[in-house]
Amino acid sequence: MSPQKSKKPAIEGWFDMDEKAPRLVGTRCAECSTVYFPAEKVFCRNPHCASSDLPEVRLSTRGRLWSFTNNCYPPPPPYVSPDPFEPYTVAAVELEAEKMVVLGQVAGAGVEDLEAGMEMELTLDTLFEDDENEYVMWKWRPAAA
Numbered sequence: 001m002s003p004q005k006s007k008k009p010a011i012e013g014w015f016d017m018d019e020k021a022p023r024l025v026g027t028r029c030a031e032c033s034t035v036y037f038p039a040e041k042v043f044c045r046n047p048h049c050a051s052s053d054l055p056e057v058r059l060s061t062r063g064r065l066w067s068f069t070n071n072c073y074p075p076p077p078p079y080v081s082p083d084p085f086e087p088y089t090v091a092a093v094e095l096e097a098e099k100m101v102v103l104g105q106v107a108g109a110g111v112e113d114l115e116a117g118m119e120m121e122l123t124l125d126t127l128f129e130d131d132e133n134e135y136v137m138w139k140w141r142p143a144a145a
Contacts, residue, residue, distance in 0.1 A: 010127045010135040014038050016058070022124045022138060023058040024102065030055060035098045059102075061122040062143060063093040066101050068114045080128045080135075091140045093120045107139040119143040 026037035029044040031051035074081040089106035127137040
């Protein structure tokens with residue numbers, strides 16, 4: 001029996017690794033309430049705001065499918081593609097509360113299963129593996145009824 005691989009985030013700090021309740025990690029300007037994902041650490045980019053008070057927030061786990069497509073070619077480095085490359089579906093989801101669009105791969109569904117406006121939910125899935133680790137990334141999937 002081979003040893004269990006450690007699960008690590010593919011991008012540190014962008015999402016929680018809680019498999020039962022994953023959340024994207026962003027920031028919200030304390031002065032103007034502008035939300036950022038990925039998190040903004042230096043200053044509010046709203047041109048009408050001069051704040052640098054950007055507390056961390058957990059973002060919505062559900063949203064509406066805004067757009068989607070197939071990715072039929074491997075992305076360039078530094079992205080790590082499996083070998084051999086397999087096409088995958090990418091979705092743009094408008095977060096329920098924040099009304100901002102977040103891109104991500106789709107888990108468990110292809111373009112033939114998706115329809116603009118349908119409800120999507122956040123999930124975690126393996127992006128790639130090496131000999132010691134399984135690298136996990138957030139993905140979208142059609143929401144459970």
